[in-house]
Amino acid sequence: MSLMGFAKVVLKNLFTGPVTEKYPFVPKVYPQGARGSVNIELAKCIFCGICQKKCPTAAIVVTKEPKAWEIDRLRCISCNYCVEVCPKKCLALDTKYAPVTITRTTDKFSAQPVA
Amino acid sequence: MSERTIIPFGPQHPVLPEPIHLDLVVEDEKVIEAIPSIGFIHRGLERLVEKKDYVDYVYVAERICGICSFIHGLTYCMAIEELMKVQVPDRAQYLRLIWSELSRIHSHLLWLGLTADSFGFESMFMQSWRLREYILDIIEETTGGRVIFGSAKIGGVRRDIPLAKMDEIMKKMRVYRKDVAALCEQFMKDQTVKHRMRGVGLLSREDAISLGAVGPMLRGSGVAQDIRMTGYSGYDRIGFTPITETAGDCYARCMVRVREMDASFQMIERCVEQMTDGPIEVKVTGNPNGEFFMRSEQPRGEAIYYAKANGTKFLSRLRVRTPTFANIPPLLTALAGCQLADVPVIVLTIDPCISCAER
Amino acid sequence: MATQQIIEISPAELLEKVSAMKAQGQRLVQICCSKLPDRLEVVYSFDQDFTYVSYRLTLADTSTLVPSISKIYGNSFHYENEIHDLYGIQVQGISIDFKGNFYRTALKTPFNCAPEAEVQVPS
Numbered sequence: 036m037s038l039m040g041f042a043k044v045v046l047k048n049l050f051t052g053p054v055t056e057k058y059p060f061v062p063k064v065y066p067q068g069a070r071g072s073v074n075i076e077l078a079k080c081i082f083c084g085i086c087q088k089k090c091p092t093a094a095i096v097v098t099k100e101p102k103a104w105e106i107d108r109l110r111c112i113s114c115n116y117c118v119e120v121c122p123k124k125c126l127a128l129d130t131k132y133a134p135v136t137i138t139r140t141t142d143k144f145s146a147q148p149v150a
Numbered sequence: 151m152s153e154r155t156i157i158p159f160g161p162q163h164p165v166l167p168e169p170i171h172l173d174l175v176v177e178d179e180k181v182i183e184a185i186p187s188i189g190f191i192h193r194g195l196e197r198l199v200e201k202k203d204y205v206d207y208v209y210v211a212e213r214i215c216g217i218c219s220f221i222h223g224l225t226y227c228m229a230i231e232e233l234m235k236v237q238v239p240d241r242a243q244y245l246r247l248i249w250s251e252l253s254r255i256h257s258h259l260l261w262l263g264l265t266a267d268s269f270g271f272e273s274m275f276m277q278s279w280r281l282r283e284y285i286l287d288i289i290e291e292t293t294g295g296r297v298i299f300g301s302a303k304i305g306g307v308r309r310d311i312p313l314a315k316m317d318e319i320m321k322k323m324r325v326y327r328k329d330v331a332a333l334c335e336q337f338m339k340d341q342t343v344k345h346r347m348r349g350v351g352l353l354s355r356e357d358a359i360s361l362g363a364v365g366p367m368l369r370g371s372g373v374a375q376d377i378r379m380t381g382y383s384g385y386d387r388i389g390f391t392p393i394t395e396t397a398g399d400c401y402a403r404c405m406v407r408v409r410e411m412d413a414s415f416q417m418i419e420r421c422v423e424q425m426t427d428g429p430i431e432v433k434v435t436g437n438p439n440g441e442f443f444m445r446s447e448q449p450r451g452e453a454i455y456y457a458k459a460n461g462t463k464f465l466s467r468l469r470v471r472t473p474t475f476a477n478i479p480p481l482l483t484a485l486a487g488c489q490l491a492d493v494p495v496i497v498l499t500i501d502p503c504i505s506c507a508e509r
Numbered sequence: 510m511a512t513q514q515i516i517e518i519s520p521a522e523l524l525e526k527v528s529a530m531k532a533q534g535q536r537l538v539q540i541c542c543s544k545l546p547d548r549l550e551v552v553y554s555f556d557q558d559f560t561y562v563s564y565r566l567t568l569a570d571t572s573t574l575v576p577s578i579s580k581i582y583g584n585s586f587h588y589e590n591e592i593h594d595l596y597g598i599q600v601q602g603i604s605i606d607f608k609g610n611f612y613r614t615a616l617k618t619p620f621n622c623a624p625e626a627e628v629q630v631p632s
Contacts, residue, residue, distance in 0.1 A: 467543035479584035
């Protein structure tokens with residue numbers, strides 16, 4: 036019965052719950068190891084600039100004087116390359132994405148308070 | 151003799167996810183000739199290789215296409231490995247194979263949904279995309295990305311799949327395999343599907359060879375040509391046999407893809423059985439030199455990466471020939487003589503991916 | 510890995526060699542052009558049973574006319590229009606000639622243009 040072939044699937048779907056997640060009400064669970072936004076542990080950072088040199092999209096800017104680490108979240112492609120090359124392992128990828136923005140801004144982290 | 155009219159089809163059309171323009175010369179409802187026109191989204195990614203370090207270019211190669219992204223990155227890595235005479239460890243090769251086949255399954259499920267949608271089979275579209283979501287979840291768990299895997303690397307892979315995780319995935323995969331098979335059976339046995347696809351968009355075996363068709367388009371016309379037969383990246387060890395159909399119509403091309411999905415599930419299973427522990431990458435030093443044509447089988451067909459290096463860290467030329475680019479001339483032959491209403495179905499059976507065709 | 514070789518030929522021999530390939534039942538896999546500092550290379554690749562054979566034309570600049578092989582291989586018009594649009598190679602007698610409108614690029618022959626006309630990529 037090829038005409039009624041889909042009936043089995045339809046009936047099955049009728050009695051099982053929805054497959055989709057009710058997203059804003061039920062928070063999304065990201066699997067471990069998902070590539071999200073880059074986070075920095077500033078205390079460990081030595082501002083060597085390797086991450087800036089290796090970043091494929093040039094999203095990271097590191098300045099030695101004053102000691103600062105900047106990232107353009109909209110440029111970052113969460114490729115994990117900076118995390119791999121970091122000699123001090125102070126960078127890590129979060130499983131969550133960076134928050135949504137409507138303007139292009141850079142996130143600045145500096146060791147000393149900006150004068 | 152009735153009057154001839156030219157009907158523009160695309161670049162924006164409800165069934166087309168990407169811009170391709172066809173000028174259809176029609177006589178009443180019958181398409182006499184089709185003239186393609188692409189070039190709306192040329193990005194010049196091939197040229198970017200002259201400005202990017204060969205190691206960094208993997209990220210660009212992966213973004214040539216959003217669906218077969220892993221295999222693009224993999225082919226680029228394999229081309230460079232061939233130039234630098236790097237032997238990739240076994241475990242890395244198996245992992246690459248698993249991810250290649252996962253991306254094939256997700257690409258074919260996406261295609262199945264779009265094709266069903268092209269003649270109004272909306273519920274099939276939803277069902278196949280629902281199953282695709284599960285495959286994407288597995289991909290996200292193992293590589294960290296949903297469509298851009300980012301796990302291929304020159305000299306190996308970036309991530310390993312731990313044993314416990316592998317078992318868990320295989321358990322899920324066995325369930326999905328049954329679901330996918332059931333869904334495909336519904337699709338292929340459906341009266342309407344048969345009616346819309348049988349004998350439509352014929353491409354003979356001779357035309358398929360002389361017009362350079364690739365992938366399911368070529369295998370649907372009865373030519374057993376699949377680059378996986380050359381045995382790159384571990385395909386020689388898991389006993390690969392190509393899937394062919396002889397009819398050469400839209401239905402045959404669908405059948406090839408449907409059977410390929412099942413074969414991919416099988417291959418992943420065999421691969422997991424054979425896998426042994428070991429290193430997942432080798433350190434690569436120095437710069438490539440020489441030239442090489444690397445070929446690989448993507449969900450849509452054969453992709454060619456021609457890398458020409460000059461001993462510096464910038465390649466002097468990288469040429470990417472994607473399967474859709476090769477499949478457009480045979481598509482024109484398949485379109486000639488069909489009904490106007492069948493055009494969307496025929497266009498979708500080549501599984502067009504125009505962004506990667508233009509790079 | 511299956512074998513592959515590249516054979517150097519001159520533009521005058523092209524049609525004859527390609528016809529011989531067609532007679533053998535080879536598949537035209539791709540045509541590509543590469544720009545090197547002093548020359549341009551056009552590579553025609555053929556495949557049969559995973560034996561990969563390529564013919565290479567070496568051109569000093571874009572003034573040399575290259576005959577089109579679209580009468581022999583119907584699918585070559587795609588590649589020939591591509592090398593014409595990206596590199597400015599002059600291909601004569603393409604079956605469907607887009608006359609430089611195959612790729613809609615802001616810059617004509619973007620892969621073979623004066624360095625100052627190029628768009629700079631941030632490093």
